[in-house]
Each structure stands twice: as C-alpha cells, then as structure tokens.
Amino acid sequence: MKQIFTFLTIVAVTLSFSSCSSDDNNDSTGITVKINGVSKKFKSIEVTEDVYDEYTDYIIDAVQSDDPTKTISISLGKDLTGPDSIYFIQYYDGSEFYQSSSADINANVTESSNTRIKATFSSTLSVDEGSGTVNVSGGVIDIKP
Secondary structure, three states: OHHHHHHHHHHHHHHHHHHOOOOOOOOOOEEEEEEOOEEEEEEEEEEEEEEOOOOEEEEEEEEEOOOOOOEEEEEEEOOOOEOOOEEEEEEEOOOOEEEEEHHHEEEEEEEEOOOOEEEEEEEEEEEOOOOOEEEEEEEEEEEOO
C-alpha cells in the first residue's frame, strides 16, 4: 500500500509540473492590434509564400475574431528581420480598404522563418481612393507559418 501511495504521489507531482510548463505547445498565438485605439484579435490566419527568383515573401491574411467581415493582410520578407521587413499592411473594415506601404510602417520583425513569424508593427493606413484613415498601433504577430 505504501508503494502505491508513493507511486501516485510521484505521478501527481510530475503531472503538476508538466501542466505548468511555460511553452504549453502553442503553435500559434496569433495577431493582435489596436484599430483606432480598440484592441482586436485576428483568427483564421493563412500564410502563403510568394517565391521570386531572388527572394521569398510571406503574405499573412487573417479574419478579425469579433467580426468576420473585417480582415488584415500583412506582407513581409521571408528570412528577413528588422525594421524594413514588413512592406505592406491592408485592413478591410467591411466596406473600405485601408493600406500603407514601406515608408509609413513602423515595424520590427524579430523572426521570419519556416518555424515562426514574430513582429511588432504600427502605421496609419489610408483609403486608396478618397479620404479616410485608420490608425493601427501596438500590432503583434506571433504565428507559425
């Protein structure tokens, strides 16, 4: 009986340590961003590769969690880190497309590989034709392609 109790105690302690692991096997934590100051999360994330002769780009498309009519698209260089990797951001609010390109994007890509994409970003996106802007701030990408 004492051996069973010892065995069960060891199993319980082992399971408690493994369930508190900090990595928790999250393959993808997603995309979060503030749109005009309101925090938004994006789901249904799809990453595609555009392969060219001299380089490859990642195109990230995602759907806003609380409203499936709203989407974000982010383009960046594969295996390219630093402030110049993200070169295009587009947000669709259900009726208008807002976008920004390289010069107007503040970003820092810390990982862009086959195993993970990690970055922060912000920008003011503008309507292509007409007037209107959307402020995108505090953007975080942490996904597995």
